[in-house]
Amino acid sequence: MPAASRGILSGPGYDPGPTPTRPANASRPRVDTVRVRFFGGLAVSSGGDGAGGGAGDVHVVPGRGQQALLLRLAVDAGTTVGYRALAEDVWGLDGPDDPRAALQSLVSRLRRSLPPGVVASDPGGYRLALSRDDVDITRFQDLVARARATADPALAREALALWTGEVWTPSDGFDWLVRDLLEDRGHAERLAAIPTEPTPAPTASATTAPAPAPAAPTPVVSLGALIGRTDELHAIRERLETDRLVTVLGPGGAGKTTLAVETARAVADSIVVELAPAAAADVWTAIAGAVGRRIRLPDTGGATVSAADRVAEAVTGRRVVIVLDNCEHVIREAAEAALHLLGISPGVRVLAASREPLGIPGEAFVDLGPLPTTDAETLFATRVRSARGRVPDDDERATAGRIVRRLDGLPLAIELAAARARTLTLAEIDAGLDDRFALLSNGPRLSSERHRTLRALIDWSWDTLTEGERIALRVAAVFPDGIGTADAPAVAATFDADADAFDALVDRSLLTRREGRFRMLETVREYGLDRLRGEGTERAFRARAADVLTDLAAAHEARSRGPGLRDALAWFDANDENLAAALRTRADAADRPGGVRLLRTLFWPWAVRERSDDLRRGIATFAAPDAPLDDEPSVVLEAVALFAAAFPEPGRTSTLPPASFAARRARLEDAATRHPSEITALVAPLLRLAETVLHSDEGEAVRTWHVDVTDAELDEAPPWTRAILHALRAGAAQNAGDMDALGVESARALEMFERLGDAWGTGFASQLRSEWLVLADRLDEALAVIDRSGAAIRGLTSVPDLLQQEAQAVGILLRLGRLPAARERAAAIDRAAAADGSVRALAQARMTATHVEIADGDGAAALSEIDRVGLEGQPGIPDQFLAWVDALRAQALLLQDRPDDARAALRRGLARAVESRDHPIIATVLVTVAGWNAAEGRSERAAEAFSRAHAVRGAADERDPFAVWVRARMARTGAEVTPAPVRGIRSALADVDAATLLALLD
Incomplete structure (x- = not known):
């Protein structure tokens, strides 16, 4: 309660004294026949016989302010409420500058709505000059207080008879009052359910109460898996x-x-x-x-x-x-x-x-306190029915109600007690609680008391379990994600237990079985772990859990390259916390071999999900460059660690000397041949790739990376590895501007991945294949490939990644001149991005829309879209993405005939593109540089920029919408653009650096 004076309210600690219906100042003048009602709606009446019967006048209190003031005064009827308390509750934090004057005005208006003398002025505040009996909510509270003090069910029923509807309050600010009243209602319902006769008959007041003791089986009220x-x-x-x-x-x-x-x-x-x-x-x-x-x-x-x-x-x-x-x-x-x-x-x-x-x-x-009585009894009846097939009958209903009351309405306690109905009568359950819940009589107020209470309850349930069930409960405690039903036999075998014991624990409500998993309630898990710690076996149980998880993960990982990828990823997702706990167990025990084996199983699923942070953390924990390479997991882990060393964070260079890298690479390549697998077959080519990155930092390479794969390596590689190598070759060819190789390698990679049924590889290869088809002017084929790719990766990747492929399809449609279809797909991308809401998805949508507007020649609309991208300053955005944004901005500005602004965007974009070493992006920026020179009438420089763009890409993207615009501008001056021949690419690229390219803008 925000106001200090609310201590006057009745509640758990309220003692109304010997005459609770008469406040201390009851001798003050009052109005006898006014009644104020808040249950079921606000109503004020006067006249009649003064006892609630007979006709009377109805008084309307208009406006939220007057209503709030009346309610606040009614809460402490007959007692003076101070100015400050009234102001805080009527206006909250948004109070007037002069609360006392505002209150005086509000009181004046309220008095005009009520009979004379109802609102009185006292020193320091105002008072509702009525008895607490004249206000239904205060009468209700006083009756409940007396019922609790005397344990009188009749008084509780009389109080509940007043509750004729939901408590009326103004729109906000009085939730504290509703909570207090609901708490009192809960106490009243428990008292009212106590029979006053051996075979009580329902009374009028009991039947009108909101939650009487039922005369028929309690209906199940559920919200999904939730009751109440x-x-x-x-x-x-x-x-x-x-x-x-x-x-x-x-x-x-x-x-x-x-x-x-x-x-x-x-x-x-x-x-x-x-x-x-x-x-x-x-x-x-x-x-x-x-x-x-x-x-x-x-x-x-x-x-x-x-x-x-x-x-x-x-x-x-x-x-x-x-x-x-x-x-x-x-x-x-x-x-x-x-x-x-x-x-x-x-x-x-x-x-x-x-x-x-x-x-x-x-x-x-x-x-979140105890369940209300009605919901608690419904929960108990439902669980009893699950345990034995029927709800409590008439003879058992009083016993069931007593059990629920003794359990204080805590759902977990109710679940555990009801589970025993399978083998015990309700009377036996009730008797079994005699020595178990002494602490509940004091109320679960302190956390330590709650813990002792729940532990006592589970101790009692533990006493009834077989030895096999006790093992199963302790096993489940060390699996924070639960145990998949398909994995239960393997888990049980690891612990020399019976898998049927997990189902037995479900019957006893110590486990739940839903969505194909055995899950454990939090408190039961804590109990199981406490048992393990007390026995000194927690470390051994966790080690065994790590063992079986490693074996299960290895089996699922083996299916993650091919048609089993989706199911495998679903397993890894469902066991993510289990696997994380197992890795911690290996680290805590300094079990490097076990940690390496487990991390090896996570490598490819984490790679597909791009969980590079987790992978780096695992490498830092378990990698050891000098350790023996005596098994496949060690080779994979150390190879990944060495590969990562070649890719330092932006702005830094690798601290690993090239000579050291070469020595470790040779050692790993030799070990990979001794421990062959689909992954180790990638070690040699990928480490050679990483070495080119190290040398590029020394100025020895003009490309970001390239892949050297011998024919022997391809012939000896497993099918999935061969498909990956062809895809890597295709990517390297794209970045090298080698369109012939891109065409051959992308076709091979796509055909192999589709034959293998590997959705991730199909999506990867499809993007490369579509890029080549675009440059080969086979646009309809390119569109079909990228559309099939989108269907393949749906559900494997994030919305932003899916939208990136959709955006690629939009670009193809624009090259085909199908502007309406492109707009339709761009609108779909926009809707999907809005639903996803992530920065990257929204940026992709804006950039796609920009591309459409540029193709339509609308520079203003394009600039409006690109201004909404908002990637500057966002973490994790690579330079090539920002360079692409700069190029699109410059294109929009050129369409608006703003060459100076376009030049500034291009200078920034060129620097970013060169820094990224992403040559397709460099080519895109160079086409835009050609457009700027064409707009400025510099035909020779425009032709040079165009030729460089073609050379960098390896082919001319003839139907790119902005390239078409550039050629049209150049044609006005009679200039022609002749794409550089493929054989001249490498010499043409020799000058691809920031200084050379920026000179095109000078």
Whole structure:
């Protein structure tokens, strides 16, 4: 409650004294026959017989201000409420400059709406001159207080009879009052359910109460897997509409995670971050992992980008709710992460589930206490029916109600107790609770008490388990992601257990089985881990879990290159936290061989998902350059580590001397031949590629990279590896401007990947093949290839990556002159980007729209679109992408006849393009440089820039819309553009550096 005077309200600690319906100042003058009602709507009446019967006058109180003032005075009817308390509750933080004067005016208007004398002026404030009996909500509270003090069910039923509808309040500001009343209602419902006769008959008041003891089987009220909690769900959703940080607070086992996930499902864009398995240092890793499963980030070009920056790039510009679940054990780090997330973008909201507040200013709360009696009884009846096939019958209903009351309405406790109905009667369950819940009589107020209570409950359930079931429970405790039902036999065998024990634990509600996984409630998991620690076996159990996860991961990884890729990635996604925990187990035990084996299984799935941060972290932990290369996993890991060393972050050069690199490369190439696999077959060519990058830093190479693959290596490689090598050759040929090689290699790679059924490889090769088909002026074929590629990679990649391929199709349509079709697809890209909301998706949509407007010759519209891209300053955006934006901006400016501004954009774009060493992008910028020279009447320089662009690319992109515009401008001066012959490419490229190219703008 915001106002200090609210201590007057009745509640758990309220003692009304011997005559609670008469306040201390009851001797003051009052109006006898006025009644104020808030249950079921606001109503003020006067006259009648003064006892609630007979006709009377109805008084309308208009306006939110008068209504709020009346409600605040009614809360403390008969008692003077101070000016400050009234102002705080009527206006909140947006109060008037002179609250006392504003109150005086508001009181004056309210008095005109009510009978004379109802609102009285007292020193220091105002008073509603009515008895608490004259106001239904205060009478309700007093009756509940008396019922609790005397344990009188009749008084509780009398109070519930007053609750004729939902509590009326103004639009906002009185949620504290509703919470207090609902709490009192819960107490009243529990008391009202106590029978006053051996075989009680329903009374009139009981039948009109909102939640009486049922006379028939309680109907199941569910929301998905949730029973009850509709008010809390509604409250969470309301808070998320008005507050950017909402924390669901409550004891363990109260259902915080369930509510958080249910809330996330109802949000258009949400990401659930499971922090339960995370250590303090791994909070951002957990957040990035959750984001990475939804949003594939662009290649960072070897740069070291923090998990926080990757998350920032993913969520900036989105309207997204990020759920941080199970924060309590890393509360400080979770609070810092939440604060950082909220600072990234105004569209980000955070929903935390925790046993304690995060402690951040502006944090809104939804308290999750015991279930209301009706929902708790429904939950118990439903679980009893699941356990034995029928709900409690008439003879058992009183016992069921007593069990629920003794369990204090905590969902976890109810689930565990009801599960025993399979083998015990309800009377036996009730008797079994005698020595288990002494602490519940004090109320679950302190976290330590809640923990002891839940532990006692699970201890009681533990006592009933067989030895096999006890092993299964402890096993499940070390799998934070749960255990897939298909994996359960292998997991059980590793622990010398019976897989059927997991199903037995489902029957006992110690595990749940949903979406193909055995999952464990948080508190039960804590109990299992405590058992392991007490026995001194936690390390051994975690080591065995890492063993079986490594074996399972290896089997799924072997299927990830080919038609099994989608299923394999789904397995790795579902076990992400399990695998992370297993890696930590290997690291904590200094088990390098085990860590290498496990990291090897993660290499390709992480490569497809572009989880370079996780891979670098794993390499830093387990790589050892001097270790023996005596198995395939060691060869792969050390090769990846050496390859990464050739790609330092932007602005830095590698610290690894070329001679050292060459020596390690030779050692790894030799080991790769001794341990052949689809991956080790890539070691030699990829390390040779990396070595060219090292030499390029010394000025020995003019290209970013190239791939040298011998015919023998191709002949000996497995089919998937051969397809990868052909694709790498195609990429190298594209960057080298060797169109003949690009055509041959891209065709081979695409045909092989399609034959293998590898969707990722098909998408990779399709882009390269489509590029060649465009340059070969086979545009219809290019469009068909890129459209098939989009279908192949859908669901494997992020929305931005998919939109990139869609944008490639738009470019082909523009070259075909099919402007309406291009606009239609660009509009579809825009809709998909808006739904995704990420920076990269929105940027791709804007750039695609810019391309369309340039093709249409509308410079103003193109410039408007490119101005909305907004990539400057964003983390992880490579230079070539920014250079492309600069080129498009310059093209739009040239269409507007603004050559000076275009020149400035081109100087920036050329520098970025050369720095990136991405020669197709350099060619695009050079075509734009040709356009600038043509616009300035510099035909010779325009021809030179055009020729350089053709030479860099290896062919002329004749039907590129802007290239068509440039040739038209040059034709006005009689200049012609003759593409450089392929055989002259290498000499023509010798001068591709920043100084040479920038001279074209001088």
